[in-house]
Amino acid sequence: MKCAGFLLLSFCAVTPAFSATYILTVAGLGGEPDYDQRFTMLANDTDKAFRAGGQTDRNVETLKGADATKAKMEASLNRIASQAKAQDAFVLMMIGHGTFDGQEYKFNLPGPDISATELAALLNKIQAGRQLIVDMTSCSGGAAGSLKKDNRIIVTATKSGTEKNATVFARYWVEALRDSAADTDKNETISALEAFQYAERKTAGFYSEQKRLATEHPQIDDQQRAASFALLRFGSAAAAINDPAKKELISKRDEIESKIDALKYNKSLMAPDDYRKQLTQLMLELSKTQAEIDK
Amino acid sequence: MIPRVRLICGLLLCAGFASAQTLQEAETLWRNHQDKDAGHIFEQLLKADPKNATYRVRYADLLYQDFNVSDAQKLYEEALMLDPKNAHALLGEAHILADNYNPKAEELANKALEYDPKLYEAHELMARAALEDDDSKKAESEADAALAIQSDAVEAIAVKASIDLLADKQSPWVAKIGNRGKGYQTIAHFFMINRRYEDSIAYLRKAIAATPDLWSAHSELGMNLMRLGREGEARQELQLAYNQPFRDAITANALTLMDSYSKFTTFETPTTALRLNKKEADVLRPYFQDVLNNAIATYQKKYKYTLKTPVQVEVYPDHTDFEVRTQGLPGLGALGVTFDNYIAMDSPSGRTPGEFHWASTLWHEMSHVYVIAMTNDRVPRWFTEGLAVHEETATYPDWGDRLSPEIIAAIRDKKLLPIADIDRGFVHPTYQAQVIVSYFQAGKICDYIVQRWGDQKILDMIHEFAKDRPTVDVIKEQLGIDPAQFDKDFLAMIDKLYGKTVAGFADWTKGVKEINQLMKDGKTDDVIAKGREIEGLYPDYVEAGNVYNAVAEACLKKGDKPCAIEELGRYSKIGGRDPDTMKKYAKLLAESGKPKEAAAALERMNYIFPVDAGLHEQLGGLLLETGDAKGAVREYQALIAMHPIDSAGAHYDLAKAFKAAGQKDQAREEAVTALEAAPNYKPAQKLLLEVSE
Numbered sequence: 004m005k006c007a008g009f010l011l012l013s014f015c016a017v018t019p020a021f022s023a024t025y026i027l028t029v030a031g032l033g034g035e036p037d038y039d040q041r042f043t044m045l046a047n048d049t050d051k052a053f054r055a056g057g058q059t060d061r062n063v064e065t066l067k068g069a070d071a072t073k074a075k076m077e078a079s080l081n082r083i084a085s086q087a088k089a090q091d092a093f094v095l096m097m098i099g100h101g102t103f104d105g106q107e108y109k110f111n112l113p114g115p116d117i118s119a120t121e122l123a124a125l126l127n128k129i130q131a132g133r134q135l136i137v138d139m140t141s142c143s144g145g146a147a148g149s150l151k152k153d154n155r156i157i158v159t160a161t162k163s164g165t166e167k168n169a170t171v172f173a174r175y176w177v178e179a180l181r182d183s184a185a186d187t188d189k190n191e192t193i194s195a196l197e198a199f200q201y202a203e204r205k206t207a208g209f210y211s212e213q214k215r216l217a218t219e220h221p222q223i224d225d226q227q228r229a230a231s232f233a234l235l236r237f238g239s240a241a242a243a244i245n246d247p248a249k250k251e252l253i254s255k256r257d258e259i260e261s262k263i264d265a266l267k268y269n270k271s272l273m274a275p276d277d278y279r280k281q282l283t284q285l286m287l288e289l290s291k292t293q294a295e296i297d298k
Numbered sequence: 299m300i301p302r303v304r305l306i307c308g309l310l311l312c313a314g315f316a317s318a319q320t321l322q323e324a325e326t327l328w329r330n331h332q333d334k335d336a337g338h339i340f341e342q343l344l345k346a347d348p349k350n351a352t353y354r355v356r357y358a359d360l361l362y363q364d365f366n367v368s369d370a371q372k373l374y375e376e377a378l379m380l381d382p383k384n385a386h387a388l389l390g391e392a393h394i395l396a397d398n399y400n401p402k403a404e405e406l407a408n409k410a411l412e413y414d415p416k417l418y419e420a421h422e423l424m425a426r427a428a429l430e431d432d433d434s435k436k437a438e439s440e441a442d443a444a445l446a447i448q449s450d451a452v453e454a455i456a457v458k459a460s461i462d463l464l465a466d467k468q469s470p471w472v473a474k475i476g477n478r479g480k481g482y483q484t485i486a487h488f489f490m491i492n493r494r495y496e497d498s499i500a501y502l503r504k505a506i507a508a509t510p511d512l513w514s515a516h517s518e519l520g521m522n523l524m525r526l527g528r529e530g531e532a533r534q535e536l537q538l539a540y541n542q543p544f545r546d547a548i549t550a551n552a553l554t555l556m557d558s559y560s561k562f563t564t565f566e567t568p569t570t571a572l573r574l575n576k577k578e579a580d581v582l583r584p585y586f587q588d589v590l591n592n593a594i595a596t597y598q599k600k601y602k603y604t605l606k607t608p609v610q611v612e613v614y615p616d617h618t619d620f621e622v623r624t625q626g627l628p629g630l631g632a633l634g635v636t637f638d639n640y641i642a643m644d645s646p647s648g649r650t651p652g653e654f655h656w657a658s659t660l661w662h663e664m665s666h667v668y669v670i671a672m673t674n675d676r677v678p679r680w681f682t683e684g685l686a687v688h689e690e691t692a693t694y695p696d697w698g699d700r701l702s703p704e705i706i707a708a709i710r711d712k713k714l715l716p717i718a719d720i721d722r723g724f725v726h727p728t729y730q731a732q733v734i735v736s737y738f739q740a741g742k743i744c745d746y747i748v749q750r751w752g753d754q755k756i757l758d759m760i761h762e763f764a765k766d767r768p769t770v771d772v773i774k775e776q777l778g779i780d781p782a783q784f785d786k787d788f789l790a791m792i793d794k795l796y797g798k799t800v801a802g803f804a805d806w807t808k809g810v811k812e813i814n815q816l817m818k819d820g821k822t823d824d825v826i827a828k829g830r831e832i833e834g835l836y837p838d839y840v841e842a843g844n845v846y847n848a849v850a851e852a853c854l855k856k857g858d859k860p861c862a863i864e865e866l867g868r869y870s871k872i873g874g875r876d877p878d879t880m881k882k883y884a885k886l887l888a889e890s891g892k893p894k895e896a897a898a899a900l901e902r903m904n905y906i907f908p909v910d911a912g913l914h915e916q917l918g919g920l921l922l923e924t925g926d927a928k929g930a931v932r933e934y935q936a937l938i939a940m941h942p943i944d945s946a947g948a949h950y951d952l953a954k955a956f957k958a959a960g961q962k963d964q965a966r967e968e969a970v971t972a973l974e975a976a977p978n979y980k981p982a983q984k985l986l987l988e989v990s991e
Contacts, residue, residue: 183947184943184947185943186944187943187944187946187976188946188976189978189980190978201943212650213650260977263977267974279970282974283970286973286986287986287990289973289977290973290986293980293983294984294987297980
């Protein structure tokens, strides 16, 4: 997660203290053993990634195989709706196949499918103030309109409901949760935007390398919110914040970071050499300060 | 390409008076380049008299000239339905077939002559086809037959002139062409197909001087100039033709391609010019330049020859652009083509990862550059291709192509050609895979000559071929062996090398099927046993579904990494190229404490598919670990050129490599760049402090 300049500062560090994150992953019907196996594996990997590190502020639930029915999905969403509060965050990840008949999107599940309209009704009951829906199925673009809501970021594997081929986006979304390379600003947090950008590029690379026409074009509807939506944290980023002895140093670091942001914001207005000189100086100051904090 | 305008005056006499006036009008409009109006009149004529075969033939001739080959062919066919003995319709169809070097053209031309023995154009067509087939005796005889009927038949005269000129003789026939541009254009065509582009350009200029509105000659001149990199004049000629309008696909495609040149950038050294697409130039340049320099150093020493002009290499990420650059039209199966000292080739990014060894292709084409320069292009196709194939593996044995199933079939079915006839396998293949088989055979012939007579003999042969000597004479004189005996000895070597594979191919195929079933059944021990049993039958097979991979997979399923490493080591050594397999092999080696071997395995992939960020990242790390800081810098620079997702990480890695190489200033710059993207990136902060002390 990073701030791209002054304009985005308001979206930084918005995660309130003592908030919880509810994470539901659903791996739908594969239709054939190969897909069933693949979807289950991706769901397992997602589950593992979110449970890693023993963070107690996460409520992780995964539905897969025979358990991934419409009834169980409804039950899980109703349970989250009854527990999640306004300061909480909610993430729904859907892996599998979807269909779109020109009017309505459906997520394929064992037994009856769930439509985007039905899903939206369930999601709207959830009070969590920050919501992220990641629909990684074929035709998922067809669900975006129904699921759209002010406080909700929608990620879909396809641009529209007419991109009907099985998708590879899910593979790379899950990979983003495990690959530190996805943390492009190296702040030990993978934001929803970082995960999306990672998966989007890898998906495009897959089709390009295979010399195949891309049959999926991943979409995200709110990049600014996604940049500040902390999907996964790792490392020890938060530890120093709680040490009063380092308060002054942390203030100093924040001040240098602000100067760096200001400098970067004005980059296009500056002579390149001047910009580089000032940037180097500020980075040295920041590095020294951080080294003091880490002592 | 044959001249498109053929006026058959006799046809006018066939039509009745009322329609003759209209037909005459159409012909006049056509002669005045008002083709569209002429076409309308032909349409009206056909509407008024649908049973008239002559109208159909002439209309077809017009359409054929205007590149509408499919409609022309349909009209010729309809004419033949109305009049099965219509010699002109048969000739028209023959021309269409001849354009595609289809041997059936001769059959139709002969049939046309049966119905109209005075149709000298049919003899001209056969003369041209024969000379394209390098059969100058037959070409001469057909040209004579045409001249016996029509003493000033320009195509026949041009064929006779071409026969002399190709043999570097003065020709009395050139003067007989007079001011008929098409004759010079035909000579240019024969120079062009014999890769003598400068001569071709000279005759196209003569054609244009004689007949300034011969737009097809302007277009061909533009194409030949483009082949030799003279883009300014090429564009002028192509544009001139296109505006007339002479808008065949070749002219239009070439102009479109030239428009796209703004997307390319050229890097020049005193001996080379490397033109790369801007989007991949930073990634490819170090590797291409390195191979190019290495090839020049190697060939200069080996062939004892220094190129007089820089060699230009153009690398196309879009295969269609490469095809247009080389022949004007899509559909070319080649990976690289040389025009004198200009090489055009596919970029690795234009091919599926692993299917294309770009360095081998460049090495191959560079051999052509030298041989063409040393012989002034007087070299048989088999020898220049064979030598280039030989060179692919002469320096780096894992480069070049492996023995393919179609070559095994050709050896088994005794389809390899005698050395006296091997050129025909390139020029006029008689079965689908013959060109590939001929490349293989020619390469093996050069291998055999080097093995038996030494490298110097190859050099002697190059010098002999430069005197335009025929293959048979060169073999006899330089190798001191009768061609028939050479064939016998060569086939004995082939049998020694590949006899086991040819004899065991059916068993190998059966074995591969068994392995697939055993894999499905999860019988890993049996997969390993069967794989080891059959892989020696056809060791060269490293493509999809190869035995090495199956065995390595089975080894890994058993948790036996050394077994997998051993198997993948064989795959790599024999020339396996699949990037994922090679990355897996390198990972296993690295995990087994063999980082140098892992790095070596990955370095091979830079010559196959360097447009792979993961490859450069993995290799950079291994090189840094093994103390090759310079190599690590190269790899991380390539990684950055690919705009990786983890930009900060890549710049940090490059900073580390610079630091290891003792380049502290560059290390500091890269650390700052990493931090610009990720200010809180602690390892980069630490490194910045270290290199700023």
